[in-house]
Amino acid sequence: xxxxxxxxxxxxxxxxxxxxxxxxxxxxxxxxxxxxxxxxxxxxxxxxxxxxxxxxxxxxxxxxxxxxxxxxxxxxxxxxxxxxxxxxxxxxxxxxxxxxxxxxxxxxxxxxxxxxxxxxxxxxxxxxxxxxxxxxxxxxxxxxxxxxxxxxxxxxxxxxxxxxxxxxxxxxxxxxxxxxxxxxxxxxxxxxxxxxxxxxxxxxxxxxxxxxxxxxxxxxxxxxxxxxxxxxxxxxxxxxxxxxxxxxxxxxxxxxxxxxxxxxxxxxxxxxxxxxxxxxxxxxxxxxxxxxxxxxxxxxxxxxxxxxxxxxxxxxxxxxxxxxxxxxxxxxxxxxxxxxxxxxxxxxxxxxxxxxxxxxx
Numbered sequence: 001x002x003x004x005x006x007x008x009x010x011x012x013x014x015x016x017x018x019x020x021x022x023x024x025x026x027x028x029x030x031x032x033x034x035x036x037x038x039x040x041x042x043x044x045x046x047x048x049x050x051x052x053x054x055x056x057x058x059x060x061x062x063x064x065x066x067x068x069x070x071x072x073x074x075x076x077x078x079x080x081x082x083x084x085x086x087x088x089x090x091x092x093x094x095x096x097x098x099x100x101x102x103x104x105x106x107x108x109x110x111x112x113x114x115x116x117x118x119x120x121x122x123x124x125x126x127x128x129x130x131x132x133x134x135x136x137x138x139x140x141x142x143x144x145x146x147x148x149x150x151x152x153x154x155x156x157x158x159x160x161x162x163x164x165x166x167x168x169x170x171x172x173x174x175x176x177x178x179x180x181x182x183x184x185x186x187x188x189x190x191x192x193x194x195x196x197x198x199x200x201x202x203x204x205x206x207x208x209x210x211x212x213x214x215x216x217x218x219x220x221x222x223x224x225x226x227x228x229x230x231x232x233x234x235x236x237x238x239x240x241x242x243x244x245x246x247x248x249x250x251x252x253x254x255x256x257x258x259x260x261x262x263x264x265x266x267x268x269x270x271x272x273x274x275x276x277x278x279x280x281x282x283x284x285x286x287x288x289x290x291x292x293x294x295x296x297x298x299x300x301x302x303x304x305x306x307x308x309x310x311x312x313x314x315x316x317x318x319x320x321x322x323x324x325x326x327x328x329x330x331x332x333x334x335x336x337x338x339x340x341x342x343x344x345x346x347x348x349x350x351x352x353x354x355x356x357x358x359x360x361x
Contacts, residue, residue: 083172
């Protein structure tokens with residue numbers, strides 16, 4: 001009895017399976033007896049600005065940068081700056097003890113005044129023919145020597161002054177009042193941060209694509225959401241025989257002083273900016289060495305359209321030949337298609353007819 005029940009259940013199961021498979025293979029509704037309609041998503045063929053880029057790593061440098069040092073040996077008597085202070089060219093930052101030098105300057109000035117008075121007196125006597133002309137020549141020599149003595153005394157005082165050679169921002173002060181400094185002792189640093197130099201290297205294979213005036217985009221982890229724009233100002237005259245790369249320098253405006261020397265930046269060198277025909281990357285299919293897309297036709301069928309591609313960027317492909325702006329291509333469901341397949345579009349992409357009309361306007 002149990003055996004008959006099991007056989008009956010098995011027969012019912014097999015029958016149900018056969019019926020289910022039959023139903024799956026039977027066209028339904030309006031498709032009965034006609035071609036199978038496949039659901040797809042499409043996207044329009046668009047025109048967009050496309051640029052080729054060369055990526056590299058670079059290091060920032062100040063437009064002008066130096067360590068401010070002493071030029072003679074003595075103690076610091078005056079400090080006129082604080083850490084990080086902006087300064088102007090010619091501004092006196094510190095002074096060494098210069099009492100003796102100032103005394104020498106005063107003596108030279110007094111002597112100059114005396115020689116100037118003597119010169120005027122002798123000039124009058126010579127004109128009155130009471131002194132020979134040779135005496136006037138001797139006095140002119142003494143006058144010029146007195147003038148030179150003042151210049152020498154002033155130069156010795158300047159040697160004891162620490163002066164900013166250009167506009168910029170000071171670093172951390174390295175000396176205190178009374179510190180004994182010698183030639184080469186670092187007083188502080190000075191950087192012109194109004195413009196930042198960005199030095200990086202590019203493989204020699206891209207040498208032909210480089211030119212002065214090219215635009216670069218640079219990113220740094222210090223400001224992850226900000227892009228810095230610069231311009232190539234110099235391309236090295238030599239290729240490194242070890243790395244096979246050429247050095248490139250770009251200049252980046254730094255009005256807000258956000259960039260500092262020594263920062264690491266990711267550089268994108270923009271070249272060959274152009275208007276291109278673009279499609280979504282998922283629309284492109286490959287068979288052997290051929291590239292193609294499924295192009296939507298007016299009768300809701302698809303055409304397998306060969307294309308020639310150019311460069312790529314995340315999510316998009318440049319099309320050099322095979323498509324026109326305003327056409328629609330399949331971006332989802334294409335794996336089920338073949339040339340001439342009927343489709344139903346299930347997203348809100350613009351239909352091919354409307355796109356072509358807009359493209360012709």
